[in-house]
Amino acid sequence: MSESITLQAIDLSRRFGQNLAVANISITVPRGTRVGIVGADGAGKTTLLQMLAGILDPSSGSCRVFDYDSRRQSKKIATRIGYMSQGFTLYDRLSVDENLEFFARLHDVTNEQYQLRRNTLLQMAGLTAFTQRPAGQLSGGMRKKLSLCTNLVHEPELLILDEPGLGVDPLSRRQLWEMLDRFRQQEVTTIVATSYMDEAMRCDRVLLLQDGKLLADSTPDSLLEQLKGRVFSISFDSATAPEEVVAKALRRIQGTHSIQRLPDRFRCVTDDAEFEKRVASELRTNITVKPAAPKLEDLFVLHSGEQFGEKPLDLTTLAPKKYNSGVRTENLSIRFGNFTAVDGVSLTVDGGELLALLGPNGAGKTTMIRAFCGLAVIGEGSAVVAGEAVSTTNRNLKRQIGYMSQKFSLYLDMTAAENLAFFANLYGLSGKVAQTAIDWASSVTGLNVPLQTLATELSGAVRQRLALACSILHQPAVLFLDEPTSGIDPISRYRFWDVIRTLVSAGMTVIVTTHYLDEAAYCDRLALMMSGRLISHGTRDELAHSLALAPDTDMETLFLQAVARATSAEQVGGVV
Amino acid sequence: MPVAFIGLLRKETIQFFRDRVILGLILWLYTIEVVICAMALSFDVENVPMAVVDQDRSVLSRTLLQKFALSQSFDLKHQENDVSVAERHLTRGEVTTIFVIPPGFERSVRAGNQAKVQFLQDGTDSNIAANSLYYAKGIVNAFVREQFPQSRDTNVVSVTRIWYNPQLTTANFMVLSMIALAGMMVGVIHPAASIVREKERGTIEQLLVTPISTMQLFLAKLTPTMIMGILSVFPSLLIVRAFDVPLRGSLALFLALTGVFLLSAIALGVLIASYSRTLQQALLLSFFGLFPVMFLSGTLTPVESMPVFLQALSYLSPLRYYMDIITGIFLKGAGWMELWDETLSLLAIAVPMLILALAVFRRRLK
Numbered sequence: 001m002s003e004s005i006t007l008q009a010i011d012l013s014r015r016f017g018q019n020l021a022v023a024n025i026s027i028t029v030p031r032g033t034r035v036g037i038v039g040a041d042g043a044g045k046t047t048l049l050q051m052l053a054g055i056l057d058p059s060s061g062s063c064r065v066f067d068y069d070s071r072r073q074s075k076k077i078a079t080r081i082g083y084m085s086q087g088f089t090l091y092d093r094l095s096v097d098e099n100l101e102f103f104a105r106l107h108d109v110t111n112e113q114y115q116l117r118r119n120t121l122l123q124m125a126g127l128t129a130f131t132q133r134p135a136g137q138l139s140g141g142m143r144k145k146l147s148l149c150t151n152l153v154h155e156p157e158l159l160i161l162d163e164p165g166l167g168v169d170p171l172s173r174r175q176l177w178e179m180l181d182r183f184r185q186q187e188v189t190t191i192v193a194t195s196y197m198d199e200a201m202r203c204d205r206v207l208l209l210q211d212g213k214l215l216a217d218s219t220p221d222s223l224l225e226q227l228k229g230r231v232f233s234i235s236f237d238s239a240t241a242p243e244e245v246v247a248k249a250l251r252r253i254q255g256t257h258s259i260q261r262l263p264d265r266f267r268c269v270t271d272d273a274e275f276e277k278r279v280a281s282e283l284r285t286n287i288t289v290k291p292a293a294p295k296l297e298d299l300f301v302l303h304s305g306e307q308f309g310e311k312p313l314d315l316t317t318l319a320p321k322k323y324n325s326g327v328r329t330e331n332l333s334i335r336f337g338n339f340t341a342v343d344g345v346s347l348t349v350d351g352g353e354l355l356a357l358l359g360p361n362g363a364g365k366t367t368m369i370r371a372f373c374g375l376a377v378i379g380e381g382s383a384v385v386a387g388e389a390v391s392t393t394n395r396n397l398k399r400q401i402g403y404m405s406q407k408f409s410l411y412l413d414m415t416a417a418e419n420l421a422f423f424a425n426l427y428g429l430s431g432k433v434a435q436t437a438i439d440w441a442s443s444v445t446g447l448n449v450p451l452q453t454l455a456t457e458l459s460g461a462v463r464q465r466l467a468l469a470c471s472i473l474h475q476p477a478v479l480f481l482d483e484p485t486s487g488i489d490p491i492s493r494y495r496f497w498d499v500i501r502t503l504v505s506a507g508m509t510v511i512v513t514t515h516y517l518d519e520a521a522y523c524d525r526l527a528l529m530m531s532g533r534l535i536s537h538g539t540r541d542e543l544a545h546s547l548a549l550a551p552d553t554d555m556e557t558l559f560l561q562a563v564a565r566a567t568s569a570e571q572v573g574g575v576v
Numbered sequence: 577m578p579v580a581f582i583g584l585l586r587k588e589t590i591q592f593f594r595d596r597v598i599l600g601l602i603l604w605l606y607t608i609e610v611v612i613c614a615m616a617l618s619f620d621v622e623n624v625p626m627a628v629v630d631q632d633r634s635v636l637s638r639t640l641l642q643k644f645a646l647s648q649s650f651d652l653k654h655q656e657n658d659v660s661v662a663e664r665h666l667t668r669g670e671v672t673t674i675f676v677i678p679p680g681f682e683r684s685v686r687a688g689n690q691a692k693v694q695f696l697q698d699g700t701d702s703n704i705a706a707n708s709l710y711y712a713k714g715i716v717n718a719f720v721r722e723q724f725p726q727s728r729d730t731n732v733v734s735v736t737r738i739w740y741n742p743q744l745t746t747a748n749f750m751v752l753s754m755i756a757l758a759g760m761m762v763g764v765i766h767p768a769a770s771i772v773r774e775k776e777r778g779t780i781e782q783l784l785v786t787p788i789s790t791m792q793l794f795l796a797k798l799t800p801t802m803i804m805g806i807l808s809v810f811p812s813l814l815i816v817r818a819f820d821v822p823l824r825g826s827l828a829l830f831l832a833l834t835g836v837f838l839l840s841a842i843a844l845g846v847l848i849a850s851y852s853r854t855l856q857q858a859l860l861l862s863f864f865g866l867f868p869v870m871f872l873s874g875t876l877t878p879v880e881s882m883p884v885f886l887q888a889l890s891y892l893s894p895l896r897y898y899m900d901i902i903t904g905i906f907l908k909g910a911g912w913m914e915l916w917d918e919t920l921s922l923l924a925i926a927v928p929m930l931i932l933a934l935a936v937f938r939r940r941l942k
Contacts, residue, residue, distance in 0.1 A: 402785075418590055426583055
């Protein structure tokens with residue numbers, strides 16, 4: 001193996017009992033390249049990374065890192081690599097400084113070297129002001145950045161990162177990647193697993209993993225090339241062609257891999273070269289089919305080979321009951337001691353509207369949703385949700401709302417059926433009524449697993465569907481979703497949003513917080529929050545207009561511009 | 577009962593029976609642990625290692641040594657001629673008692689004079705020291721009566737009878753106290769763990785956005801521990817049998833009063849859970865709470881031998897009353913008439929604790 005090759009894996013496989021997690025993967029990584037590993041939940045990304053880092057021994061095949069054998073010389077490999085796992089690897093009670101110093105000591109970094117690197121790293125990570133703060137009190141984004149610093153302090157030649165962007169707000173994620181770009185210039189080889197497609201686009205090479213097998217290994221650009229003529233945008237006039245009619249028609253078309261349902265149009269990935277004609281023959285009304293700009297995400301959808309249209313959602317039993325009541329707040333403030341988490345927010349969400357609540361970590365989104373659910377005490381102002389005044393004691397409010405948290409709060413030691421029955425009981429549903437509700441919620445969410453499976457054995461994507469089913473059993477008027485798609489693969493995300501749009505079209509009001517800015521595209525309106533305040537509110541086009549940006553500006557730019565403007569306004573305000 | 581409450585109960589039951597580790601631990605606590613405790617923590621004096629120094633070397637002195645050799649209480653380890661050599665065994669901890677028969681022992685006995693023998697005792701463990709001395713004296717007295725029946729003082733004959741525990745075995749007591757301790761531990765730790773686990777997984781939040789009341793949640797956390805705490809007494813009854821501990825009173829009364837006792841344990845468990853964020857914290861806090869309750873209960877040392885200040889505090893330990901109840905029912909055959917004041921005391925502790933637990937549980941969840 002020559003000097004210019006950092007890592008070479010031949011026929012790498014790993015079994016866990018009967019389950020083949022990684023199957024016969026061979027890769028060669030030249031020095032200084034950045035390799036992205038993309039795959040669905042459970043595709044084998046983490047297992048592969050652990051084998052490459054020498055943490056996990058392969059069942060068969062071999063892996064050489066810097067010409068060391070990963071089985072027998074893993075200690076030698078460990079001194080020259082940085083491995084950042086998905087979970088946090090920091091000591092919560094130690095301060096930022098102490099954490100960093102601890103990892104430096106572990107790697108025998110000398111004092112002079114440490115002082116030098118410490119300052120550079122902390123500056124890059126924007127943590128200079130927080131060196132004395134315990135790691136446990138940092139926001140999610142800051143923790144990820146510190147975690148990256150602890151893996152860079154010994155200047156590794158190979159950096160292996162497992163989903164670094166997971167649960168991190170866009171601003172922190174951008175800084176994280178800026179740090180990685182700096183180290184790339186110093187010829188650090190990077191292998192990064194990700195479920196963010198924009199992160200995959202920043203790599204030299206992308207490995208597409210499915211069920212432990214390597215589906216594709218090429219540059220992001222050449223992969224995108226494969227998508228030419230496969231992605232379409234379908235816009236329609238809802239007066240002559242209702243959304244549901246169009247959705248059904250699209251599902252009928254053979255070879256359709258995905259249907260993304262956006263507020264004003266659909267976006268499809270298809271195998272069918274004649275797609276435009278077929279749509280025209282299925283639907284003769286006013287619809288326009290145009291080729292759409294492909295994304296790496298679509299490629300993943302295409303390669304997964306799954307067909308989307310098999311089972312249309314059954315909404316016949318969704319009763320149009322007390323719907324069409326939304327959320328209204330006036331000058332809402334929530335305080336914890338001296339800290340103002342939500343600061344004078346006035347917001348109106350109409351019934352049957354899908355609103356995305358966006359903002360960096362710590363902007364107050366989750367606190368506001370918790371207050372709407374009666375979990376946080378309102379300091380000043382008022383809020384009305386589904387016609388009920390919001391307070392921690394109003395139990396009528398709780399019958400009207402559904403809530404799904406980031407953690408998919410299920411009982412893992414109970415089966416899917418037991419979870420559903422339990423939550424049905426909590427809403428006072430029992431016997432046949434409960435069974436009808438469970439059947440309905442399972443079919444709406446596409447929960448097609450055997451219900452006798454323990455929740456702990458379900459994949460993340462299925463747990464997400466189960467959690468959603470549990471939270472809509474009682475057909476709430478307003479549904480709150482806190483980071484509902486964290487760590488879920490693209491296809492499952494498409495499906496999830498399809499379900500949500502279906503619920504919204506039936507009149508349910510949905511408020512969602514998300515870090516995936518792309519997902520804001522599914523929402524009717526956006527509300528941007530920062531430091532507890534509502535800094536911007538409206539449709540995507542309205543936001544772009546108010547920031548003097550082009551209407552088709554991508555979400556991330558829009559978001560960062562709005563944040564930048566609010567920050568500068570604050571500074572000016574401070575001077576005045 | 578409202579549907580939601582039945583749902584909560586069903587869920588707690590499913591989770592309880594699905595957690596094999598907890599099930600195994602509870603069974604272990606109520607069976608194996610009871611056996612270990614009864615066998616290891618016995619205060620009976622047996623096989624005390626002993627060195628003897630026979631300076632008389634007479635028939636009589638040898639007969640006396642024989643008595644010691646045959647007794648269950650002592651184990652003759654060394655026989656020396658010199659007291660200073662025997663003392664070295666004592667210092668090294670090889671023996672805890674030295675028995676010295678001085679020269680001229682037989683002669684003075686036969687002459688009708690007062691004869692003296694000497695016991696040198698390692699007093700490090702005062703309990704064992706006092707007991708072995710007591711046993712040794714018994715052996716010597718029995719020997720004297722046997723050898724010289726005519727010299728017995730016939731005026732006063734004291735006949736001692738011991739009630740409730742005629743063999744004076746400590747095993748009876750230890751088996752029962754371990755069952756009481758097991759009830760205390762499970763009663764505190766089980767509700768604490770089941771609440772904290774919901775906090776850790778975030779499911780508690782999911783429960784709070786549903787229309788159930790905190791009261792329902794509180795009762796749902798309390799009921800399964802109560803039922804399970806009463807049921808898990810049964811495997812212990814087999815152990816009680818095996819140790820020949822009698823059950824002289826009513827089993828139903830025992831189960832009912834176990835339930836009353838568990839109320840205060842569960843209240844403590846809920847309080848602990850309300851102030852803990854992780855399972856680790858809850859377990860550590862449980863031990864903080866459990867030890868004083870145990871020390872003050874009179875299980876390990878009699879309440880009467882504690883300093884006055886601690887004696888007063890011991891009235892606050894529910895375990896104190898439960899120990900009286902459990903030994904009363906098993907050994908004395910006590911019934912409701914004898915135990916009503918203990919029961920009222922337990923309630924006087926449990927009710928305010930439950931009210932406090934509910935209040936704190938409510939406040940901390942908001």
